[in-house]
Amino acid sequence: MLSDNMYYRPTTIEDALDALSSSTAAVIAAGCTDLFPLTTAPQMTGHVLDVTGIKDMRGITDMGDIRRIGGATTWTDIVRADLPPAYDMLKLAAREIGSIQIQNVGTIAGNLCNASPAADSIPCLLALDASVELTSTAGRRQMLLSDFLLGPRKTMRQPDEIMTAIMIPKSAESGVSAFEKLGTRKYLIISIVMAAARMVITDNRITQAALSLGSCSPVAVRLHAVEQALIGTEIHPASGLSASDLVAASDVEAVINPIDDVRGSASYRIQAATTLLHAAIDHCLLSATRQPESKA
Numbered sequence: 540m541l542s543d544n545m546y547y548r549p550t551t552i553e554d555a556l557d558a559l560s561s562s563t564a565a566v567i568a569a570g571c572t573d574l575f576p577l578t579t580a581p582q583m584t585g586h587v588l589d590v591t592g593i594k595d596m597r598g599i600t601d602m603g604d605i606r607r608i609g610g611a612t613t614w615t616d617i618v619r620a621d622l623p624p625a626y627d628m629l630k631l632a633a634r635e636i637g638s639i640q641i642q643n644v645g646t647i648a649g650n651l652c653n654a655s656p657a658a659d660s661i662p663c664l665l666a667l668d669a670s671v672e673l674t675s676t677a678g679r680r681q682m683l684l685s686d687f688l689l690g691p692r693k694t695m696r697q698p699d700e701i702m703t704a705i706m707i708p709k710s711a712e713s714g715v716s717a718f719e720k721l722g723t724r725k726y727l728i729i730s731i732v733m734a735a736a737r738m739v740i741t742d743n744r745i746t747q748a749a750l751s752l753g754s755c756s757p758v759a760v761r762l763h764a765v766e767q768a769l770i771g772t773e774i775h776p777a778s779g780l781s782a783s784d785l786v787a788a789s790d791v792e793a794v795i796n797p798i799d800d801v802r803g804s805a806s807y808r809i810q811a812a813t814t815l816l817h818a819a820i821d822h823c824l825l826s827a828t829r830q831p832e833s834k835a
Contacts, residue, residue: 569649610648714739
């Protein structure tokens with residue numbers, strides 16, 4: 540039970556859910572890297588439920604058909620994990636989420652529940668066909684990440700729910716991947732545009748493609764039409780074919796809905812999104828032709 544202005548750090552999911560059911564107005568803390576900057580008061584008020592002490596919510600587990608990433612798994616955990624090349628994009632994004640100190644405490648569920656359009660992990664997770672696991676005292680439910688995100692700071696999480704895990708289907712673990720980010724400097728900056736790509740090349744043909752853009756719309760988006768158009772394309776190392784030959788700027792512009800803000804104009808974001816997507820695709824094509832194991 541949470542009393543007034545109480546900070547509580549349980550060690551089990553059951554205790555966390557019991558506390559949350561007694562006060563659904565409690566703020567869930569999962570690293571606090573965004574919680575404190577968003578607080579305008581001199582100090583935190585109300586109830587704070589810190590889930591980072593729950594062991595079952597941390598770590599990455601192979602569960603056969605899926606890979607389960609605990610909601611309290613940190614970015615440092617992800618960078619250090621032994622994962623297939625399809626996760627390289629997520630690791631690259633993790634390395635650019637703030638400083639090393641931020642990566643040591645920031646969590647994947649905190650990043651998703653914060654639901655910033657500029658959240659670095661979201662394009663990568665969309666390209667991995669990620670689902671989220673939401674748990675309450677009534678039970679657990681899963682939904683695609685693309686359905687979970689509704690807009691800036693808006694999600695499908697109910698007040699009595701905790702995001703306990705992110706689920707990646709093994710069917711999305713094939714191929715190679717890449718992540719590109721544009722900011723006003725290399726590190727410690729909010730993204731202006733992000734691009735994530737995952738591709739499978741089999742017998743010199745593109746057999747799978749998953750492409751996503753972030754910070755160009757209210758929520759990050761997959762480019763399904765572009766993906767489908769790439770399937771079957773012949774790729775030969777000596778052909779000199781590049782992503783700019785395969786994906787037109789108009790195809791990108793048709794999907795995104797960027798805004799004008801202090802970090803960049805809408806027209807600039809459209810150009811940048813196209814450039815970064817081309818770079819991510821080119822990286823995948825180059826990696827796939829150099830790595831036989833990526834063709835499985």
